[in-house]
Amino acid sequence: MTTAPxxxxxxxxxxxxxxxxxxxxxxxxxxxxxxxxFQGWSDLLPETVEPWLLRLPGREARFREEPRTDVSVLxxxxxxxxGPALDGPYALFGHSLGALIAFELARExxxxxxxxxxHLTVSARSAPHLPLRHAVVHRLPDDLLLEALDRRFNAxxxxxxxxxxxxxxxxxxLRADVTLLETYVHTPAPPLTCPxxxxxxxxxxxxxxxxxxxWERHTASAFRMRTFPGGHFFLNAGRAEVVADLxxxxxxxxxx
Numbered sequence: 122m123t124t125a126p127x128x129x130x131x132x133x134x135x136x137x138x139x140x141x142x143x144x145x146x147x148x149x150x151x152x153x154x155x156x157x158x159f160q161g162w163s164d165l166l167p168e169t170v171e172p173w174l175l176r177l178p179g180r181e182a183r184f185r186e187e188p189r190t191d192v193s194v195l196x197x198x199x200x201x202x203x204g205p206a207l208d209g210p211y212a213l214f215g216h217s218l219g220a221l222i223a224f225e226l227a228r229e230x231x232x233x234x235x236x237x238x239x240h241l242t243v244s245a246r247s248a249p250h251l252p253l254r255h256a257v258v259h260r261l262p263d264d265l266l267l268e269a270l271d272r273r274f275n276a277x278x279x280x281x282x283x284x285x286x287x288x289x290x291x292x293x294x295l296r297a298d299v300t301l302l303e304t305y306v307h308t309p310a311p312p313l314t315c316p317x318x319x320x321x322x323x324x325x326x327x328x329x330x331x332x333x334x335x336w337e338r339h340t341a342s343a344f345r346m347r348t349f350p351g352g353h354f355f356l357n358a359g360r361a362e363v364v365a366d367l368x369x370x371x372x373x374x375x376x377x
Contacts, residue, residue, distance in 0.1 A: 128202045129202055129203075129206050131176065131182075131183065131202075132175065132176050132199055132202045132203065133147075133173045133174065133175060133176060133202075133203070133206075134156045134173075134174040134176055134182075135171065135172070135173055135174075136156075136163045136172060136174065137163035137166070137171065137172060138171065139168055139169070139170070139171040140168075142168075142169060142170060142171035142209070143169040143170070143209075143210065143375055144169065144170050144171070144209070144210045144211060144212060144239060144371060144374070144375060145170070145171045145172075145173050145207065145209065145210070145211040145212075146166065146170050146171070146172050146173065146211070146212050146213075146214060146371070147173045147175060147203065147207075147211060147212070147213050147214070147223070147226075148162070148172060148173065148174050148175060148213075148214045148215070148219075149175045149213070149214070149215035149216070149219035149220075149222045149223045149226070150174075150175070150177070150215075150216065150218075150219050151216045151217035151218055151219050151245070151354075151356075152217060152218040152295065152298035152299060152301075152302065153291065153294060153295040153298055154180075154219075155176070155177070155180045155181040156174035156175075156176060156181060157181075158216065158219075158356070159172065159174050161360055162360070162364060165360070165361060165364040165365075166364065166368070167368070169375070170368070170371060173211075175199065175219075175222075177189070177195070178195075179293065179294045179297060180294050184290070188293060188294050188297035188298070189297065189301065190297050190300040190301060190304070191301070191304070192221065192222065192225055192301050192304075192305045193225070195222065195301065196222065196225045196226050196229045197229060197233075199222075199226060199229075200226060200229040200230050200233060200234060201233075203226070203230065203234075203236075204230055204233065204234030204236055205234070207230070207234075207236050210239045210374075210375070211236070211238055211239065212238055212239045212240040212241070212242070212370075212371055212374070213226060213227055213238050213240070213241045213242070214242045214244065214367065215242075215243060215244065215246070216244040216245050216246075216356050217244070217245045217246055217353065218246070218298055218301060218302050219244075219246075220243035220244055220245065220246035221243075221246055221249060221301075221302065221305060222301075223241060223242075223243060224241065224243060224249055224339065225249075227241050227313055227315070228310060228313070231313070231314075237314060237315060238313075238315045239315060239371070239374040239375075240315055240316050240317075240318070240370050240371060240374050241313060241315055241316070241317045241318075241340075242317075242318045242319075242320065242367055242370065243317065243318070243319050243320070243336055244319075244320040244321075244356060244363075245320065245321060245322060245325060245327070245353055245354075245355070245356070247327070247328055247332035247333065247335060248319075248332060248333070248334075248335030248336045248338065248339065249305070249307045249339070250307045250309070250335065250338070250339075251332055251335055253302075253303065254327065254328075254329070254332075255273065255327075256269075257303045258270070258299060258303070259296055259299040259300040259303050259304075263288070263292055266292075266295075266296060266299070267281065267282055267292070270295070270299070273326070273327070274352075274353050274354070275352070276353070276354055281295075311341075312338065312339050312340050312341045313339060313340045313341065313342070314340075314341055314342055315340065315342055316340060316342045316343040316344070316345070316370065316374070317336055317337070317339060317340040317342070317343075317344050317345075318344070318345045318346070318347070318367075318370050319333045319334070319336040319344075319345075319346045319347075320333075320346075320347055320348070320349065320355075320363065320366075321333045321346070321347075321348045321349070321355075322348065322349055322350075322351045322352045322353055322354075322355035323348045323349065323350055323351065323355075324350075324351060324352045325351075325352050325353045325355070326352070326353070327353055333346055333348075334346060345370070347366060349362060349363065
């Protein structure tokens with residue numbers, strides 16, 4: 122007899138349980154991605170930090186569920202589960218679309234559950250109050266959508282374009298995630314009280330001057346920005362360097 126997963130296990134993959142973590146790190150993937158985006162992070166994080174990888178509807182273990190297309194709905198659902206479970210210090214990290222979700226999740230966890238993050242790290246995403254720089258593509262036909270995204274990010278695997286089964290599995294999630302991003306409307310609110318760090322790729326075509334720096338207005342605490350070698354997915358090749366830099370921020374937050 123199998124046991125149904127708990128709500129927390131539906132929403133969070135905990136690949137490395139720590140016996141006595143000082144902080145939990147909630148990681149949110151990019152559009153079309155899942156927990157595999159953070160493969161190897163558990164080995165790079167110290168025993169004091171427990172990784173919680175957010176499982177979004179429509180992919181991996183939740184592939185039978187309908188992917189969400191509204192950021193506010195997604196964030197409220199996730200926070201309803203995470204809020205009661207985060208009984209100690211936590212931080213948030215999100216890459217690309219994940220940065221936007223992590224930001225809104227930080228606001229929702231604070232407003233509805235009284236859970237204030239120790240730190241928020243936003244990666245490869247312009248500040249949420251800034252307009253999109255590119256044309257809206259989430260309503261395009263399948264072939265044109267994939268072509269537009271591949272031109273922009275150079276990251277659509279050939280199997281997704283050429284194999285019908287892979288395409289049928291992956292494309293609805295990708296379209297839903299692009300819809301999340303392109304229909305997002307920023308609601309002004311008081312800035313976060315935790316420090317915020319913004320990461321970017323030096324060759325990322327998604328950002329112009331000031332778009333990463335714009336995150337500074339969303340914190341009443343410290344703000345820092347750092348760029349890494351690479352394009353939009355610098356996270357993959359620079360995993361060790363990114364985690365090492367991230368840990369500098371997290372260690373600083375652990376010191377009273």
